[in-house]
Amino acid sequence: MRKTYLLTPGPTPLPPQVCEALARPIIHHRTPQFQAILKEAVEGLKYVFQTKSDVFILSSSGTGAMEAAVANLLSPGDTAITVEGGKFGERWTELCYAYSVHTEIIKVEWSRAVKAEEIKAKLKATKAKVVFTTLCETSTGVTTDIKSIAEAVKNSEAVLVVDAISGLGVIDLKTDEWAADVVVSGSQKGLMLPPGLGFISISQKAWKLIDTARSPRYYFDLRAAKKAWAQADTPFTTPVSLVVALNAALKMLKEEGLENVFTRCRKMAEAVRAAASALGLKLYADASCASEAITAINVPFGLDGEKLVKTMRDIYGVTIAGGQAELKGKVFRIASMGYLNEFDIILALSCLEKVLYQMGYKFELGAGVRAAQEVFLK
Amino acid sequence: MRKTYLLTPGPTPLPPQVCEALARPIIHHRTPQFQAILKEAVEGLKYVFQTKSDVFILSSSGTGAMEAAVANLLSPGDTAITVEGGKFGERWTELCYAYSVHTEIIKVEWSRAVKAEEIKAKLKATKAKVVFTTLCETSTGVTTDIKSIAEAVKNSEAVLVVDAISGLGVIDLKTDEWAADVVVSGSQKGLMLPPGLGFISISQKAWKLIDTARSPRYYFDLRAAKKAWAQADTPFTTPVSLVVALNAALKMLKEEGLENVFTRCRKMAEAVRAAASALGLKLYADASCASEAITAINVPFGLDGEKLVKTMRDIYGVTIAGGQAELKGKVFRIASMGYLNEFDIILALSCLEKVLYQMGYKFELGAGVRAAQEVFLK
Numbered sequence: 001m002r003k004t005y006l007l008t009p010g011p012t013p014l015p016p017q018v019c020e021a022l023a024r025p026i027i028h029h030r031t032p033q034f035q036a037i038l039k040e041a042v043e044g045l046k047y048v049f050q051t052k053s054d055v056f057i058l059s060s061s062g063t064g065a066m067e068a069a070v071a072n073l074l075s076p077g078d079t080a081i082t083v084e085g086g087k088f089g090e091r092w093t094e095l096c097y098a099y100s101v102h103t104e105i106i107k108v109e110w111s112r113a114v115k116a117e118e119i120k121a122k123l124k125a126t127k128a129k130v131v132f133t134t135l136c137e138t139s140t141g142v143t144t145d146i147k148s149i150a151e152a153v154k155n156s157e158a159v160l161v162v163d164a165i166s167g168l169g170v171i172d173l174k175t176d177e178w179a180a181d182v183v184v185s186g187s188q189k190g191l192m193l194p195p196g197l198g199f200i201s202i203s204q205k206a207w208k209l210i211d212t213a214r215s216p217r218y219y220f221d222l223r224a225a226k227k228a229w230a231q232a233d234t235p236f237t238t239p240v241s242l243v244v245a246l247n248a249a250l251k252m253l254k255e256e257g258l259e260n261v262f263t264r265c266r267k268m269a270e271a272v273r274a275a276a277s278a279l280g281l282k283l284y285a286d287a288s289c290a291s292e293a294i295t296a297i298n299v300p301f302g303l304d305g306e307k308l309v310k311t312m313r314d315i316y317g318v319t320i321a322g323g324q325a326e327l328k329g330k331v332f333r334i335a336s337m338g339y340l341n342e343f344d345i346i347l348a349l350s351c352l353e354k355v356l357y358q359m360g361y362k363f364e365l366g367a368g369v370r371a372a373q374e375v376f377l378k
Numbered sequence: 379m380r381k382t383y384l385l386t387p388g389p390t391p392l393p394p395q396v397c398e399a400l401a402r403p404i405i406h407h408r409t410p411q412f413q414a415i416l417k418e419a420v421e422g423l424k425y426v427f428q429t430k431s432d433v434f435i436l437s438s439s440g441t442g443a444m445e446a447a448v449a450n451l452l453s454p455g456d457t458a459i460t461v462e463g464g465k466f467g468e469r470w471t472e473l474c475y476a477y478s479v480h481t482e483i484i485k486v487e488w489s490r491a492v493k494a495e496e497i498k499a500k501l502k503a504t505k506a507k508v509v510f511t512t513l514c515e516t517s518t519g520v521t522t523d524i525k526s527i528a529e530a531v532k533n534s535e536a537v538l539v540v541d542a543i544s545g546l547g548v549i550d551l552k553t554d555e556w557a558a559d560v561v562v563s564g565s566q567k568g569l570m571l572p573p574g575l576g577f578i579s580i581s582q583k584a585w586k587l588i589d590t591a592r593s594p595r596y597y598f599d600l601r602a603a604k605k606a607w608a609q610a611d612t613p614f615t616t617p618v619s620l621v622v623a624l625n626a627a628l629k630m631l632k633e634e635g636l637e638n639v640f641t642r643c644r645k646m647a648e649a650v651r652a653a654a655s656a657l658g659l660k661l662y663a664d665a666s667c668a669s670e671a672i673t674a675i676n677v678p679f680g681l682d683g684e685k686l687v688k689t690m691r692d693i694y695g696v697t698i699a700g701g702q703a704e705l706k707g708k709v710f711r712i713a714s715m716g717y718l719n720e721f722d723i724i725l726a727l728s729c730l731e732k733v734l735y736q737m738g739y740k741f742e743l744g745a746g747v748r749a750a751q752e753v754f755l756k
Contacts, residue, residue, distance in 0.1 A: 004405070011404045011405075014619075022401050025397070026572055027697070028384060028699075029573070059437075061437045061614045063615075064437065098594050098596040099596075188615065195407070195617050195618055196437055196617030196619070215594065216449075218441075218448075219438065219442045219598075221476070236441040237389075237439045237441075237564070238439070239574030240389055241400060242574060319406050321406075
């Protein structure tokens, strides 16, 4: 019997309620029936985004929502601050480059998070209109302290943009309370859906930039999205089935309660870290900024990291993630987001131990699993 | 008991095979398992596109694929020819405008199709790099003769782009044989899927423009798509579930055979037209260019067209489409594409007759249904 388990940082496993919703007969998107579904979805997203501002659903992956932020907020020749502490931080720079936006790049060691003081200093030294940040850097397992950064940006002219693609619905992000002007996300992480939906929230401060920006945009034009939303509509055909399934997922998140979701994910990440230590493995991210959504673990010296991941997946059916970009083969990553609970983490750790054992790595069998159990018992 | 029937020009009804595929547990997109699925999808799309050129799957609606065409082929200040014979032809102009591309617009009466000679004359008079056309104008039910237009464009410097969003897998479009350089489409029409996937095919001639174009693009950058595809990958996370379901739909299209699909749709459209005539209703599109994918029927004088569509949908569960843009309230539209067969058309016509009767329109009950039956018996 082959059974499979998914512990990657997106897509995350689909709850049966979501699978069921995806399989329903489709309805037309320009009907009162679908308008009611869309309204429910946007209301639910506002709960997860912790905002009363506008939230839009895009037919795109998370990167499409990132492009929407860049194309709508900035004009060619404008200056923006980007933070490069991993593959997804670099994506902001690449997007700015594509739109002829000058970037003031803050380079951060990949295992660490940017500090609010660094943003503050860069803001003082430049005329940046936008600061681009990453809540959870999926490639490294580092969480950035958005609260303190928002504090630093709030009183400047600049607009704060947060890539919360792998963080939303996993790590606390108080969009309105902290003043995160623009938050972008995607469907296949904390929201427990297949990929295919992008989300973006927009504060009043951000709208002012959007109304004057001159970058070309049509498909991702948020002015058109706002206009359509006034009629409970979208400017272009929306992925109906995914929106129906989104409501099923949002219902689950509401029933559990956001605070409980955050605690569940935090505990799962803590368990993975405890297990890694018990197995003598080193964590990639600095302890001060270890993510609650995903943990990157260094491949032990002498072991083939890609083989480790492939064996877990292809022989035992347990899919975790390898390293991306410059971390390829150097780390493996275990997710603690979405439709996962403590026992999923235990099973993944036991598979990890099995494969480490077979690859000749020396450790006490069961030590990792036991360390995780202890965390969950606390 | 409330039962619903969908006869709109996208989304079209989902076959059970597609629903089942959508409901499957999700897998990670960067695995050999998914790469095999993606390769199968692209091969199947090449069959439906009737091309050996590159075909890419985008995480977007059809309009995203349209934007990909504009942003990748053109630079600010370039000239393009657009054909405005309906809402979707106008979209090409709007997209060009957003990207600062000068447009030479050919205005066509909405009930008629552009002629190859008009394109030829415009090509002679301008330095257009691209000619944008629409295979099936969903808003009017007009099909354009792409074959003769391609013949006219082939020997020029210009690249021919065809919006086949509602035409692909419904109306014959011999991409390679006719030399349609760029064909864009979406998932929710002839391909029988939920919305959420955009498709685009690119000829060698088109690649030359793409490699030199200077419009900003990142999410829709086809150079990145090509590079990723060399590794059987996509640049950004692809809507895994929709791609899995795409293979289920492509399998059905292959089993039926493209020619048979075209014949089925053509017959359904013919039946709708015959029924309309038998009911004394006038067709919106000129007979010379009536679409095989969708039929727009004029609302009879004195009748409330929006009420007709709403009654069919909200009282009887049969969803057809009303008019869009300037045709709002003036026409209603019945699709003949996707997962529909003759008996779906019969039931929709019988519902149409029922509501027309209740609204006081004078006709012989059963005449429309019978006329359609006669077409299907031929």
